[in-house]
Amino acid sequence: MTTLRGKRGVALITAMLITALSGSLAAGLSWDNALDVRRTMAMLYRDQAIQVAVGSEGWVRKILKDDLANSENDHLGEIWATEIPALPIDAEAVQGTIYGKIEDLQGRFNINNLIDGDGEIDKPSFEQYERLLEALDLDVRLAGVTADWLDADQTASIPDGAEDDLYTGFTPAYRTANQPVTNVTELAALDGMDRQSFEILLPHVTALPGRTAINVNTATTAVLRSLGPNISLGDAEGLVQQREEGGFVDFSNVFAPLVAPELQQWIAETSNFFQLKAVVQIDTVRITLFTVLHRGGVEVAPILRSLGTI
Ligand SMILES: [Ca+2]
Ligand SMILES: [Ca+2]
Incomplete structure (x- = not known):
């Protein structure tokens, strides 16, 4: 009798152990499975976000192309320079937001000009x-x-x-x-x-292929100061006031007395290099794409892409 009860006890403990083991195994499997799904979704969202960001280049290229057809100079009051708030992405397969900003890279000092x-x-x-x-x-x-x-x-x-x-x-x-x-x-x-x-x-700096001019309509205050040995902070701020949003009316006349003689030929009121910064968020995945665009003649082409924070 005692032996039979003992055997039943062992069987019960064994059954309980098996149930506990299979339960924890199932929980482990479903946790792993959930992680796998999450990882795959993150990769998928990242791919989608990159595609959306690269796709926005087409839109920016059109803006820059239209700008070239419709204006003689490039300044901060133009459509390309307008900062746009985050817009929703609402396609069947993709839901998220995109934010974009175009910057004139010729408002910065091109370090490749150093050689x-x-x-x-x-x-x-x-x-x-x-x-x-x-x-x-x-x-x-x-x-x-x-x-x-x-x-x-x-x-x-x-x-x-x-x-x-x-x-x-x-x-x-x-x-x-x-x-x-x-x-x-x-x-x-x-x-x-x-x-x-x-x-x-x-x-205030950029790295563009070959030698480039500074666009005085978009240059930062520090870059304006760099153009000549005697441009004080007050002078540069005065120049920014003077150009307002529409750019200088006659930039050559304004800058002739200020800019170092050897740099006179390297100032301009137009630009050929722009940078798109596109930030795309899909679910919890967020990517930032930087694209350098070259506007030569009528064509606008991407020449460098990088993903990251700068
Ligand atoms: Ca323009
Ligand atoms: Ca060296």
Whole structure:
């Protein structure tokens, strides 16, 4: 009798154990399954978000193309410069929001202007860059360091240069570009460029292919100051007031007495390079696409895309 009761007890405990085990196994499986679904959805939403962002380039290209057909200059009062609030994406398969902003990259200093066609430092542009750093209260030493990063040789500029022999001593070690760069984020790698300086400098610089002019209608106050040795903060603010939203009526006359003589040919009231920043949110997935667009002749073409925060 006792043995039979004992056997029943063991059977009951075994049955309870099996139920508990299969229960926890099922819970584990459904948790894994839920994670798998979530991961797959996130990947799907990310792909969709990128497609939507790239698709918005078509819209921007049309805006820039129409602008070229309808205006003689480029200024901040034009349609392309209007910031648009987030718009809903309401297609059958995709639900979310998109926010877009177009910026004129020729309102910024093109760091590739620092070197000439032979890969040597262009002195007038170098001095302009020094003035930009000064206007932003940044370390002027960064001018020499940036120029060395771009120039073809391995001879550190005096007094403020840095070439491979310095960077290869870093951990991890790396080398200078020694050629024009495609993305200003490379400046973050410069010796002496801390995060704070980089964030201050970033809105005022760009990396465009070849030599480009500054559009005085869209240039930042600091970039306007960089154009000549005697443009004070007050002068630059006065210029921004004067251009208002419609741009300068006669920019050549306004700037002739202010701009350094060698830079006169590098100021303009039109632009060929723009940047689209598109932020797309689908469900919990959010992506930011930056596209550099080149407007040459009547065509507007994307020349560089990057995903990220800058
Ligand atoms: Ca225009
Ligand atoms: Ca170099």
